[in-house]
Amino acid sequence: MTIWTPRITGRAGPRYLAIAERIAESIASGDLADGARLPPQRDLAHALGLSLSTVTRAYAEAERRGLVYGEVGRGTYVGGSGPADISMLFHPRTDGGMIDMTMNLPAPGDGSAILARTLTRLSQSAALETILDYRSIGDGDAHAEAGAAWIGRLGLEIPGSEVVLTIGAQHGIMVSLMATSRPGDLILAECLSYPPLKQIAQRLNLKLHPVDMDGHGLLPEALDTACRTTPARVLYCMPTLHSPTAATIPDDRRRQIAKVARRHDLTIIEDDVFGFLPEARPLPLSAIAPERSLLVTSVSKSLAPWLRVGYVRAPDNVRDAIRAAVHMSCGMQPPLMAEIARQWISDGTADRMSAWQREEAKARQAIARRILGRFPYHADPFGLHVWLPLPEPWRTEPFRMEAERRGVKVLSGDIFAVGKTPAPQAIRLALGREAGQERVIAGLKIVAGLLGGRESPGLSVV
Numbered sequence: 133m134t135i136w137t138p139r140i141t142g143r144a145g146p147r148y149l150a151i152a153e154r155i156a157e158s159i160a161s162g163d164l165a166d167g168a169r170l171p172p173q174r175d176l177a178h179a180l181g182l183s184l185s186t187v188t189r190a191y192a193e194a195e196r197r198g199l200v201y202g203e204v205g206r207g208t209y210v211g212g213s214g215p216a217d218i219s220m221l222f223h224p225r226t227d228g229g230m231i232d233m234t235m236n237l238p239a240p241g242d243g244s245a246i247l248a249r250t251l252t253r254l255s256q257s258a259a260l261e262t263i264l265d266y267r268s269i270g271d272g273d274a275h276a277e278a279g280a281a282w283i284g285r286l287g288l289e290i291p292g293s294e295v296v297l298t299i300g301a302q303h304g305i306m307v308s309l310m311a312t313s314r315p316g317d318l319i320l321a322e323c324l325s326y327p328p329l330k331q332i333a334q335r336l337n338l339k340l341h342p343v344d345m346d347g348h349g350l351l352p353e354a355l356d357t358a359c360r361t362t363p364a365r366v367l368y369c370m371p372t373l374h375s376p377t378a379a380t381i382p383d384d385r386r387r388q389i390a391k392v393a394r395r396h397d398l399t400i401i402e403d404d405v406f407g408f409l410p411e412a413r414p415l416p417l418s419a420i421a422p423e424r425s426l427l428v429t430s431v432s433k434s435l436a437p438w439l440r441v442g443y444v445r446a447p448d449n450v451r452d453a454i455r456a457a458v459h460m461s462c463g464m465q466p467p468l469m470a471e472i473a474r475q476w477i478s479d480g481t482a483d484r485m486s487a488w489q490r491e492e493a494k495a496r497q498a499i500a501r502r503i504l505g506r507f508p509y510h511a512d513p514f515g516l517h518v519w520l521p522l523p524e525p526w527r528t529e530p531f532r533m534e535a536e537r538r539g540v541k542v543l544s545g546d547i548f549a550v551g552k553t554p555a556p557q558a559i560r561l562a563l564g565r566e567a568g569q570e571r572v573i574a575g576l577k578i579v580a581g582l583l584g585g586r587e588s589p590g591l592s593v594v
């Protein structure tokens with residue numbers, strides 16, 4: 133196979149700049165299309181008769197110019213459209229056909245029937261009139277009060293005046309970063325993190341710096357080192373039911389993290405979308421260090437992802453900036469959806485729905501234990517996902533492709549790697565996306581068969 137090889141003979145100046153310029157010209161002329169993968173650095177160095185370090189420098193220069201982006205373990209791609217292809221995280225469910233274990237969503241349950249009843253009630257309710265207008269994202273309205281009540285279920289007691297509504301937690305992360313950072317800033321994140329964070333950061337011109345974790349989550353010592361050795365003053369993290377590793381940071385470690393944050397005047401953006409799941413859980417970091425923590429959550433995992441209702445609890449000094457970021461990015465969160473969430477939270481429906489999710493998650497984790505039990509994997513008994521390191525000699529991409537060929541979609545671990553973190557040879561299995569447990573069982577059996585190798589005689593593992 134011939135690789136894209138830039139002609140750089142006759143060009144003056146350093147070779148690495150000549151390559152970067154040829155990349156720019158080839159993109160402009162259409163020779164390199166958006167999304168195209170540049171040749172592996174080693175191959176290009178060989179083809180051009182240059183040292184590997186020259187090509188590495190050329191790619192870094194092209195990245196600095198916003199022409200390409202590098203993905204750990206995957207290569208370098210043309211375009212500023214995003215550091216990772218996260219389209220697989222957003223697609224409709226297809227009952228029948230491929231079993232989907234990519235999207236980390238709650239089981240559908242009877243949300244649509246509950247919604248139908250709520251809409252009927254709402255159509256005759258006076259509440260409708262009050263929400264059919266623009267509104268200022270002000271203090272303590274009924275929807276923010278409902279958000280505060282919902283956040284209270286996570287262990288953080290706050291008034292509605294501390295809550296700002298967003299269009300789900302992903303939007304909450306974006307506005308939190310907008311409110312706490314400036315373009316060019318460095319943001320700390322667990323070395324494996326929520327994939328859209330990478331796209332948000334890139335769009336906001338923020339750089340991510342990975343912080344090491346162990347089996348109990350983010351390491352306070354690693355956080356301290358990152359704060360001492362970099363200018364970063366904002367941390368995004370998932371202390372409860374981390375995705376993809378399923379780790380929950382224990383209480384004493386949370387207190388150490390809060391201490392480190394105070395020592396370095398660090399702002400914490402705490403993503404707590406899964407925090408309603410465990411029967412017992414440690415207090416949010418936002419309860420331990422409320423003066424410097426933003427808590428981002430939503431009803432997506434507990435009630436319904438399609439409501440697109442999220443809540444950000446922010447300390448006084450950043451709340452106005454959060455409101456401004458919400459106004460700028462979407463005008464306002466759709467009040468009709470917030471009203472549905474408010475009714476469910478206040479009349480007990482939300483508690484019943486999230487209790488059902490908890491039970492369903494528990495049942496699906498028990499199924500996973502039965503089927504995958506002989507392989508070492510990480511999961512929480514109440515979590516929605518499983519993090520499965522692959523035994524040698526498997527590599528994630530061939531495993532993902534082979535699983536898909538056999539009828540189950542899984543997520544490669546590399547999509548979670550932050551910055552220069554090596555791509556983990558592991559996959560994430562989301563157990564909630566499929567409506568019925570029988571399809572979860574079928575999907576897990578395919579995965580177990582592949583891992584065990586018994587169903588794959590002669591399969592070539594790269």
Ligand SMILES: Cc1ncc(COP(=O)(O)O)c(C=O)c1O
Nearest residue numbers: 300301302326375403405430432
């Ligand atoms: C860790 C984490 N944070 C945030 C989100 C976004 O949630 P929402 O659907 O409310 O935007 C997700 C959804 O997959 C998630 O897994």
